[in-house]
Amino acid sequence: MGITERIDQVTRIDPVYRTVAPPAPRSVKVELTARCNLACTFCARSMSLRQHADMDRSFFERLTVEMRQAGVEELGLFYLGESFLLPWLADAVRFAKQEAGFPYVFLTTNGTVSTPERVEAAIRAGLDSLKFSMNYADADQFQSVAQVKPKLYDSIERNLLSSVAVRDRVYEETGHRCGIYASYIEYDGAQGKRMRETVERIAGIADEVYALPLYNQASLVTEREIAQGWAPTAGNRGRVGALREALPCWSIFTEGHVTWDGQLSACCFDHDGRFHMGDLTTTPFLDAWHSDRFRDLREAHLRKSVAGTACEACVAYQ
């Protein structure tokens, strides 16, 4: 199954999940690190609204075993940071696959630090899917959006190309095949036109390339994006080509998110701690997934009336 089919399964809220206390989510993203070497203006992480550090390794191992036993099938080893900055990333992949027994382990990278050596270690450890987020039209724009030196821009496409070569080599040797994918933000207007050439180029390299809407990131970057002439969307409506309704938001029914310090978060964009639903360092995963806070938020989403909740500002922007 390719990456877009998997995404669409998670963003579709099947009837069994449309309840205040749904079964364990199919997919959970775990923030091995909240650190990132970029400071993109479309990402609220650059606002430093919470502390950015690495997850405790023994907590990670205990949690992954517990989540797998609870019924989680897909494990994302990232959330709002760049996991290739973590020295024990390949060990985390190996543990998730071999000890916890996850059928599918996936990763997203900004592409600048996913060197061939690091990618090879992760794929040999059992990584099933690696996706490059490619959101810049050229080096100048990369510098102004990601707020780092422009020379890093070339490394993204170079690392994508070498990841495909590494993947093919490991597949020939071991029979294990990791999907290599790319996504890009579907900007509108002039920026959309500028991105077209990049998108056409990477379409011939990755197994699948897909577009994502420009998110307002739980309303944190709405004004910043509008000031740049871009048009953000409300909520998290999934990928372009299979957009969902903003309410109820699939994010709180079908996918879990765990911050580096062990908080179960309701939102894909919890940059400021607004969406913490339970402390997994002290609370079993399913208890936090069914906590009173989480039930109340889901109940508001099912009523399509989120006034007074943490989601109010996000979906108010249309």
Ligand code: SF4
């Ligand atoms: S703030 Fe709420 S509605 Fe918006 S993306 Fe997050 S969970 Fe979904």
